Every structure is written in C-alpha cells, then in structure tokens.
Amino acid sequence: VPGPELTIGVDLGGTKLLAGAVDASGTVLACERRVISGLPLPDLLAVTVAAVEKVREAVPESADAVCGFGIPALMDRRSGDAVRCVHLPLDGVDFGARIGPSLGVEVTVDNDANCAMLAEWRFGAARGASHAAMLTLGTGIGGGLILDGRLYRGALGAAAEMGHAPIDYDGPPCFGGCPGRGCLEALCSGSALARDALALARMLPDSRLGRDLAAGSAITGERVTELAHDGDPDARGLLWSLGEKLGVGLAAIAMTLNPEVLIVGGGVMAADELVLEPARAELRRRAMDPGRSAGVAAAALGPEAGMIGAALLAAGMDGTA
Numbered sequence: 001v002p003g004p005e006l007t008i009g010v011d012l013g014g015t016k017l018l019a020g021a022v023d024a025s026g027t028v029l030a031c032e033r034r035v036i037s038g039l040p041l042p043d044l045l046a047v048t049v050a051a052v053e054k055v056r057e058a059v060p061e062s063a064d065a066v067c068g069f070g071i072p073a074l075m076d077r078r079s080g081d082a083v084r085c086v087h088l089p090l091d092g093v094d095f096g097a098r099i100g101p102s103l104g105v106e107v108t109v110d111n112d113a114n115c116a117m118l119a120e121w122r123f124g125a126a127r128g129a130s131h132a133a134m135l136t137l138g139t140g141i142g143g144g145l146i147l148d149g150r151l152y153r154g155a156l157g158a159a160a161e162m163g164h165a166p167i168d169y170d171g172p173p174c175f176g177g178c179p180g181r182g183c184l185e186a187l188c189s190g191s192a193l194a195r196d197a198l199a200l201a202r203m204l205p206d207s208r209l210g211r212d213l214a215a216g217s218a219i220t221g222e223r224v225t226e227l228a229h230d231g232d233p234d235a236r237g238l239l240w241s242l243g244e245k246l247g248v249g250l251a252a253i254a255m256t257l258n259p260e261v262l263i264v265g266g267g268v269m270a271a272d273e274l275v276l277e278p279a280r281a282e283l284r285r286r287a288m289d290p291g292r293s294a295g296v297a298a299a300a301l302g303p304e305a306g307m308i309g310a311a312l313l314a315a316g317m318d319g320t321a
C-alpha cells in the first residue's frame with residue numbers, strides 16, 4: 001500500500017537527531033542534524049520542532065506532511081508514553097502529544113529500532129522478506145521484528161527488545177537500567193565491547209590496547225574496530241568473541257521466530273564481517289534445520305535508517321493497514 005507522497009521522519013538518538021523529508025521511494029530530499037545530548041525536555045522539544053521547520057523550508061511540499069518519530073525508548077501504546085528512555089528525558093512522556101501541537105500535523109511515534117527495521121524491510125537488507133529480525137548494536141542494543149509482513153509490536157508496544165533477551169544465565173550485569181544479567185546487550189553492545197577491551201588492556205599491558213590505556217587514550221569500541229581492521233590480534237579476538245555471543249542470540253531468535261533474514265546494524269557494525277562471520281558460524285552450530293539457514297546480513301541503509309523508517313511509520317507503511 002503506497003503511503004502519501006512525502007512525509008517527514010525524525011530519528012532521536014541518545015546524542016543527536018536526524019530529521020528529513022522522505023518520499024515514497026525512500027529518497028531523502030533534505031536532512032537536518034542536531035546535537036541533543038543533555039538537553040532538558042523543553043529544549044529537546046524546541047530543537048526538534050526547529051529541525052522539522054528547517055526541513056519544511058528546504059522542501060516546501062513537505063510543509064503540511066505528517067511526521068513520524070523514532071525514539072530510543074520502550075513504548076506503552078495504552079498511554080502513548082515512553083516508559084523507559086535511558087539517554088533522553090522522556091520517561092513517562094507522551095512525546096507525540098507534547099510535540100504534535102507545535103507542528104500542527106498528525107504525528108506518529110515508535111521505538112527507534114522498530115523504525116530502522118521498517119526502513120531495512122522496505123528499502124534495505126530485508127527487502128522482500130515477510131519475516132525478518134533486526135538488531136542495532138550501538139551503545140545499547142535495539143531490536144525490530146517484521147512478522148507475517150507487518151511490524152510486530154506485541155501486546156503493549158514493547159516487543160522486539162531482543163537486546164534484553166538473556167543469553168548467559170550468570171553473565172555480567174546489563175546496562176541502561178535493565179535489571180537482567182547476561183542479556184545480549186550486556187555481551188554484544190558497544191558498551192560491552194568497551195568494557196571487555198578495558199579489561200583486556202589492564203590484563204595485557206603490552207598489547208596495543210594496553211599501551212593505549214597507559215598513554216591515557218580512551219578505550220572505546222571504535223578504537224577496537226580500528227585496531228582490528230589494522231590486524232591487531234587482541235582486537236580481532238574481542239570482536240570474534242562478541243560475534244560468537246551475537247550468534248547465540250541469533251540462534252535464539254531464529255529458533256523462536258524462523259525469520260528469513262537476520263539484519264545487524266548499528267555502530268559496532270563498523271567491524272562488519274569481523275563480527276558477522278563468527279556470528280553466522282555460531283548460529284549454524286547451535287540452531288537446527290530449517291531455521292538455522294536464516295540469512296545473516298549487515299544493515300544496508302546506514303545511519304539514516306531510523307529517520308527513513310520514522311517517515312515510513314508516518315506514512316502508515318508498517319504493514320498493519
């Protein structure tokens with residue numbers, strides 16, 4: 001079902017937002033980027049409205065287009081509220097009700113990873129699939145599901161949080177206020193990678209990460225990936241181990257849902273096949289036929305996926321119509 005010609009999508013991340021006018025073919029006609037980390041709610045709303053206004057100026061045909069928002073929060077569709085939002089001050093806030101009046105158009109709000117899944121489904125690595133799952137490996141791990149040709153939201157709107165699926169019974173404590181341990185996010189997120197890299201740097205002071213630490217540089221997931229691409233065996237080992245754990249999570253998803261394809265995106269995927277190869281191998285080792293043959297692919301749309309998906313959401317293109 002083709003949606004309206006032009007909609008505006010806004011992806012609110014923990015540190016920045018992207019707002020853009022997107023047409024029915026997924027083409028981004030104009031895009032605005034703003035830093036939003038640390039902003040209190042009134043400022044966050046004002047900056048978001050200003051970014052949308054700027055997009056409207058750049059693309060006048062979008063002036064009365066509906067707007068979709070992806071926010072990094074668990075949603076409760078009974079109230080419309082964001083229930084838990086770690087990186088933005090949106091806990092208990094009905095974001096659509098707060099921002100709608102300032103924009104003067106209909107607005108739709110959903111979880112940011114659900115939006116990324118929508119975009120990858122319509123225009124990216126899950127194109128043509130009726131059953132697909134997506135994980136976004138960033139600071140945390142977001143998830144999205146397409147089941148039976150529609151975005152799957154669960155009973156209350158909070159489905160697809162595979163990042164908080166427990167993988168290791170006795171694993172490390174999770175991040176972002178999650179009470180769990182050994183969740184996929186606790187093992188395979190950018191935060192987990194940085195934690196494990198720091199532990200390695202302390203344990204092996206003569207390693208390149210160890211020397212980085214001694215020199216006072218920050219031990220980050222990005223640095224691990226850079227060293228790994230450079231051939232550093234310790235950094236490669238960290239990514240290989242992360243990929244194996246990811247594969248355990250993929251096996252759980254594959255055996256539960258039998259998707260055609262499992263998409264992996266987010267900042268950690270700068271490592272690409274250094275993570276996907278062990279993940280795929282672990283999935284094949286642990287899961288049974290026929291589900292184990294699910295495809296494992298890198299996200300195709302990059303950092304604009306959430307914004308494009310938010311625009312698709314506004315256009316009603318989530319498959320539920």
Ligand SMILES: [Zn+2]
Pocket residue numbers: 163164165174175178179180181183184185186
């Ligand atoms: Zn968790």
